[in-house]
Every structure is written in structure tokens, then in C-alpha cells.
Amino acid sequence: MASEHVLEISHLSKSFGKHVVLRDIDFTVNTGDVTCIIGASGSGKSTLLRCVNMLETPTTGEILYHGNDITSPGVNVPAYRSKVGMVFQSFNLFNNMTVLENCIVGQTKVLKKNKEEAKKNAMKYLEKVGMAPYINAKPRQISGGQKQRVAIARALAMEPEVLLFDEPTSALDPQMVGEVLAVMRTLAKEGITMIIVTHEMAFARDVSSHVVFMADGVIEEQGKPEEIFGNPQKAKTQEFLSRFIQG
Amino acid sequence: MPTDFLGRVMVVFQRYGMSMLQGAGVSLKIAIVGTIVGCLIGFAVGLVQTIPMEEKDSLAKKIVLRVFKFILNVYVEFFRGTPMMAQAMFIYFGLFPLMGINPTMTQAAYFILSINTGAYMAETVRGGILSVDPGQTEGAKAIGMTHVQTMIYVILPQALRNIMPQIGNNLIINIKDSCVLSVIGVAELLYKTKAAAGALYMNFETYTITMIMYFIMTFACSRLLRWVENRMDGADNYDLATTDTLAHTSGMYSYGDKTKKKEEE
Numbered sequence: 001m002a003s004e005h006v007l008e009i010s011h012l013s014k015s016f017g018k019h020v021v022l023r024d025i026d027f028t029v030n031t032g033d034v035t036c037i038i039g040a041s042g043s044g045k046s047t048l049l050r051c052v053n054m055l056e057t058p059t060t061g062e063i064l065y066h067g068n069d070i071t072s073p074g075v076n077v078p079a080y081r082s083k084v085g086m087v088f089q090s091f092n093l094f095n096n097m098t099v100l101e102n103c104i105v106g107q108t109k110v111l112k113k114n115k116e117e118a119k120k121n122a123m124k125y126l127e128k129v130g131m132a133p134y135i136n137a138k139p140r141q142i143s144g145g146q147k148q149r150v151a152i153a154r155a156l157a158m159e160p161e162v163l164l165f166d167e168p169t170s171a172l173d174p175q176m177v178g179e180v181l182a183v184m185r186t187l188a189k190e191g192i193t194m195i196i197v198t199h200e201m202a203f204a205r206d207v208s209s210h211v212v213f214m215a216d217g218v219i220e221e222q223g224k225p226e227e228i229f230g231n232p233q234k235a236k237t238q239e240f241l242s243r244f245i246q247g
Numbered sequence: 248m249p250t251d252f253l254g255r256v257m258v259v260f261q262r263y264g265m266s267m268l269q270g271a272g273v274s275l276k277i278a279i280v281g282t283i284v285g286c287l288i289g290f291a292v293g294l295v296q297t298i299p300m301e302e303k304d305s306l307a308k309k310i311v312l313r314v315f316k317f318i319l320n321v322y323v324e325f326f327r328g329t330p331m332m333a334q335a336m337f338i339y340f341g342l343f344p345l346m347g348i349n350p351t352m353t354q355a356a357y358f359i360l361s362i363n364t365g366a367y368m369a370e371t372v373r374g375g376i377l378s379v380d381p382g383q384t385e386g387a388k389a390i391g392m393t394h395v396q397t398m399i400y401v402i403l404p405q406a407l408r409n410i411m412p413q414i415g416n417n418l419i420i421n422i423k424d425s426c427v428l429s430v431i432g433v434a435e436l437l438y439k440t441k442a443a444a445g446a447l448y449m450n451f452e453t454y455t456i457t458m459i460m461y462f463i464m465t466f467a468c469s470r471l472l473r474w475v476e477n478r479m480d481g482a483d484n485y486d487l488a489t490t491d492t493l494a495h496t497s498g499m500y501s502y503g504d505k506t507k508k509k510e511e512e
Contacts, residue, residue, distance in 0.1 A: 055385055057302065082391025092386030096404040098485075105400055106390035137485040151386075158390055 005064070006031055006162055006193055007052065012061030014047055021047045023217045025061070029162065029210075032191045036204035036225075039214035040240060045197045046089075048214070049166050052195065053086050082110050085155030089167040091147040093139040099126070099150050100135035103157045111158065118157075125153040129183050145176025149183055156187075163187070165196040201244040205229045213237050256452045263443035263453070270439030271460045277353070277428065277435060278421035281360030285421075286414060288361060289368020292319050294398060296369065297376045319369070326366035332427040335359050339431040356433045360425060364417055371413045375406035408479050415472035419465045436460060 007029040014022040022044045029035055037045045050056040052063060054070065054077050062069045070080050093102050103122035107113045113121070126132045129149040139147055148168055155163055165184070169177040181203050188194065188207045198204055204211060204225065211228040213221045215236045221228060232238045249255055260267075295315055326334065339355045350358070379402050387397040426437035436457060444453035 053389060055388065078388070078391045078393045080391075081389060086389035088382065088385065088389070090382050092380075092382040092389075094383060094386060094401050095380075096401065096408070106392070109396050109400060110391040133487045134485075135488050138481065141485055154390065 005029065006033075006066065007195075008062075008064040008067075009052065010062050010064070012048070012051060012058050012063065014044075014051055014056060014059050021217050022051070022058075025219055027210075027212055027219065027222060029193060029195060031161075031193055033193055033210055034188045034208045035195045035210045035212060036208035037195065037197045037212045037214060038199070038201065038204055038240075039220075043214040044217040045214050046166050049086075049164050049195060049197050053081060053084055053164055055086075078110070082106070082158055083160050084162045084164060085158055085160035086164040086166065087148070087151050087155050087168050089170050091139070091144070091151045091171075093147055093151055093154070095139050097138075098135065099131060099137050099139070099142070102139070102150060103154045106154065106158050121159075122153070122157050125156040126150070128156070128186070129153045130179075143176065144172045145179040148172065148176070148180045152180070152183055152187075162193045162195065165194065165198070167197050167199065169198070169200060201229075201241070213240065215240070252452070255449060256455055259443060259447060259449055259452045260456055262447070263439070264456070267436060267439045267443060267456060267460065270434060270436040271464060273353070273433065274422060274425045274435040274437075274461075275464055277356045277360055277425045277433070278418060280357050281364050281421050281425070282414070282418045284357070284361035285364025285368050285417065288365025289372045290403070292323065292365065292369035293372025293376060294403075295319055296373050298394070322362075323366045323369050326363055327370075330427075331359065331363050331424060332430055334363065335428055335431050352431060352433050355431060356425070356428045356435075359428065360421060364421060367417060368414075371410050371417075372406065375410035375413075376402055378409050379405045408476075411472065411476050411479065415469055418468050418472065422464050422468065423461060 005028045009028070010026050012022060012025040013020070025048060027035070037048065039045050047056060051058045054063075058071055061071070063071050065080060065084075068075070070077065093099075094105065097105060100119070100122060103126060104115070104118045107118035107121060108115055111118075123132060123135075126135060129152055131146060131149050131153060134142055134146065134150075139150070142150070152168075168184070169180050172180060177200070181200060184194075184196070184203075185207055196204070196208070206225075208225050211222060211225045212219055213228060213232075213234075213236075221232060221234045221237045228237065229241065229244075232241055249258060296319060298312060300309060300312060335355075338359055339352075343350065343355065376398075383401050383405065384397055387401045392400070425433075425435055429435060429438040429441070432438070440453055440457040444450045447453070
């Protein structure tokens with residue numbers, strides 16, 4: 001079993017009833033990779049990412065994490081998830097906790113760290129995303145961009161091996177998009193392994209080391225960002241990117 | 248005997264006031280215990296009923312869960328679907344002697360009111376859990392929490408806040424409905440009222456006192472619960488954890504300014 005890959009997705013398919021959402025998906029993620037998944041809405045990008053975190057159970061296929069198939073029965077899925085962080089489009093911060101508690105609870109309850117250590121760690125990441133002054137605020141009291149930065153800090157505080165982003169900026173206004181992408185750029189530079197579903201093409205082009213273009217539930221084309229954005233081979237990719245490239 | 252209404256009310260109160268107040272105390276005690284225990288039962292039942300069943304779960308787990316959910320459904324439907332007065336007679340004069348249990352009347356009252364409230368609360372809790380945004384569950388799962396951890400730390404605190412008005416409703420209903428337990432001889436407010444009214448042949452005056460007593464109890468409880476709700480919501484504002492006084496006016500946003508222009512291309 002190859003274990004140099006952090007994640008290896010092979011022949012993954014997902015259907016909801018008779019409706020096939022993903023068909024025969026293959027791609028691998030190595031340590032330090034920033035993989036951007038792009039494509040039109042409804043092409044299955046988010047479902048794919050949710051499958052990677054087992055929030056959706058794949059219908060067929062394998063997801064190998066360091067060579068172990070996490071879709072097989074008997075796998076401790078929560079333990080796997082604690083190593084693969086996820087940031088959502090709708091933030092999903094815990095409404096009953098403050099910003100600081102949001103970043104602590106996973107560390108103390110899942111990783112069983114003591115409170116002091118967890119707090120120190122949480123502060124480190126909250127500072128990194130520029131949210132340290134807001135530790136006493138509740139999620140309902142801060143803006144969308146701030147929520148998303150806290151959500152990133154919460155995911156980072158678990159010190160995961162891979163971070164998944166599910167359209168992290170889609171619910172934000174342009175200024176907030178800027179705040180969040182700036183944080184993500186910093187993370188990319190630090191070499192954190194990330195898989196990002198995004199509609200921010202400039203960001204995908206500049207930051208990613210690997211781009212996956214999806215259309216109608218299949219991977220239409222994948223490769224280096226220069227290849228996909230500079231010289232797309234498939235008609236669907238060209239069409240999808242035409243507006244962006246002209247602009 | 249005074250000829251005016253208020254004067255007669257005062258006479259009733261002087262003679263039977265203490266006894267009625269004791270009865271009111273019993274009513275309140277039964278209602279509070281019944282509501283608290285009922286809530287605990289409701290939370291337990293509601294939790295089991297919302298355990299998700301996944302395809303990959305083992306057959307044994309599925310069967311056990313099905314059986315449990317079925318039994319709990321029967322409990323909820325049965326106790327919601329029959330009058331509490333009939334249940335009281337059935338349990339106190341039928342079931343308890345049959346099982347050889349011999350509780351005091353008050354213990355029986357606690358028991359009956361608790362399981363009755365539990366049946367209603369089970370549905371309320373289930374609704375409360377379903378009312379919490381599914382994103383909260385996903386957020387918790389994504390940092391590796393198990394179903395139990397997700398429930399304890401994320402979902403239940405929010406569900407509890409959402410169902411507080413309903414818990415208050417139940418408490419008030421219980422204060423009033425504990426009166427049906429007078430059929431098994433529990434000496435609560437209505438039982439004492441009947442005794443007083445019967446002794447003096449003054450129904451209007453006695454029941455006036457009773458109504459006032461019930462209203463004071465329910466109104467006090469509803470205010471108290473409203474206060475608890477406000478406490479749960481916490482402060483409307485928060486302290487910025489910084490010594491930089493400029494931050495209070497600037498909104499503290501400086502992070503990522505340099506790269507912002509690039510993103511907007």
C-alpha cells in the first residue's frame with residue numbers, strides 16, 4: 001500500500017437514490033498539496049468534499065488515508081475526522097459557545113488536552129487569523145468574515161493533517177472574501193495540506209498546486225494550475241474558464 | 248357571619264387559609280418535582296428517538312434501536328393519549344397493588360405526574376433537537392466529535408434553550424393539573440378547597456381564594472422562567488480582549504489589508 005499519499009481517492013461514486021452525483025472519481029493528495037476543486041454549481045464538488053470527510057457515505061469506491069480505507073466498516077470515523085479538519089460555507093460555529101470556547105471544545109473533548117494547553121493553542125490560531133480580540137464574543141455578534149476566520153482557527157486548533165474548505169467564501173461580501181482568502185493564502189504558504197472547493201478562480205490559480213475541474217459528477221480535467229488555467233484541453237473546461245480567462 | 252362578599256372571603260381564609268396554603272405548597276411541590284423528573288425522562292426518551300440509524304451500522308444495533316424506539320413510542324402515545332386522572336386511578340389502585348408496591352400518596356403523585364410530563368416532554372425535546380440547525384451537527388462531527396459528544400456539548404444546550412418556553416408551559420400546566428391527583432386522595436390545593444367549601448357551604452368565597460392562590464403560583468413561575476431564559480441568553484455585548492483603545496472604534500480590522508487589493512482583481 002502506498003502511504004506517501006495522505007489521501008488517495010479511487011473510483012469513488014455517490015448516488016442519492018437513483019440520482020448519481022459522483023462517478024468514478026480519482027485523485028490523490030500529497031503532504032503540502034493545495035488542491036483546488038473548481039466547476040459549476042451542481043457538478044458535485046461539495047459532495048465530493050463531504051465524502052472525503054465522511055459526512056456523506058460514498059456509494060462505491062475507496063478513500064485511502066495513509067493507505068487505510070476509511071470507508072470500510074469498523075473504521076473509527078470520528079478519530080479520522082479529528083485529523084481532517086473542515087471549514088464550511090455556512091461557518092457552522094457552535095452558537096452556544098464563545099469564539100474561544102469554539103476553538104477549545106474539540107481539543108479538550110476529542111483530543112483530551114488539558115484546558116490550559118488547549119486555550120494557549122486556541123489563542124495561537126485565533127491570533128493567526130486576526131480574531132484574538134474577539135474571544136469573548138458569541139458567533140451571532142460577529143460578521144460573516146469574522147465567523148469564517150474563527151471557523152478556520154477552530155479547524156486549525158485541532159492541528160489536522162489536511163484541511164478541507166467547502167466554498168468558504170461563497171456566503172461573504174467582497175471585503176470579507178478578502179479577509180478569509182488572506183488567511184488561506186498564509187496557510188498555503190506555510191505548507192498546510194488543503195483541499196479547497198471554490199469559485200474564486202484567481203485564488204485557485206495563484207495558490208493551488210493541483211487543480212481539479214469537475215463537470216456533471218466526473219473529473220473532467222485535472223493538473224497543475226498553469227495547465228488548467230493556461231491551456232485547458234477539454235471543451236467543458238475551456239467553456240467554464242472562458243469568462244475568467246478573458247476577464 | 249358578615250353579609251358582604253369580601254367579609255365572608257376573609258372568614259373562610261381565617262378558618263381554612265393555613266390548610267389551603269399547605270395544599271398549595273403540596274401542589275407546587277408535586278408540580279416542580281414532576282416537571283423536573285419529567286424533563287429528565289423527556290430528554291432521555293427524546294435522545295434515544297433521535298439517534299441516527301446508518302446503513303453501515305450492524306444488524307444487532309439496528310434491531311436493538313428499533314425495539315427501544317418502538318417501546319418508547321408506545322410509552323409516549325399511551326400517556327399522551329389517556330387522561331391523567333384515569334392513569335392515576337389505574338396506577339395507584341390497580342398497578343401498584345398488583346406489583347406489590349405500596350408507596351405513599353405523595354410518592355405516587357410524583358410518579359404519575361413525572362411519567363405523564365415525560366411523555367409530553369419527549370416530543371418537545373425531539374422537536375427541540377430537530378430545531379437545531381443541522382450545520383451545528385456537521386461542525387461538531389467535522390472536528391471529530393462522536394454522536395454523544397455532539398449531543399452533550401453542542402445540540403442539547405441549544406435545544407434546551409429552544410424548549411425553555413415549553414418547559415415553562417409544562418410547569419404551569421402541572422401546577423394546575425396536579426389537582427386531578429385529588430382523586431387518589433393527595434391533599435393538594437383543590438382537595439383542601441373542597442374540604443373547606445364543603446364544611447362552610449361557601450363555594451364562591453372558597454374558590455375565589457383558590458383561584459387567587461393558583462394564579463399567584465403560576466404567575467410567579469412564569470416570571471421566574473422568563474428570568475432564567477434571559478440568563479441563558481447571556482449578555483448582548485462582549486468585551487474586546489485587547490488593551491488597544493483604538494480597537495474599540497476601528498472595529499479591529501487590519502488583518503490581510505495588504506493582500507486585499509489583489510483578491511479583488
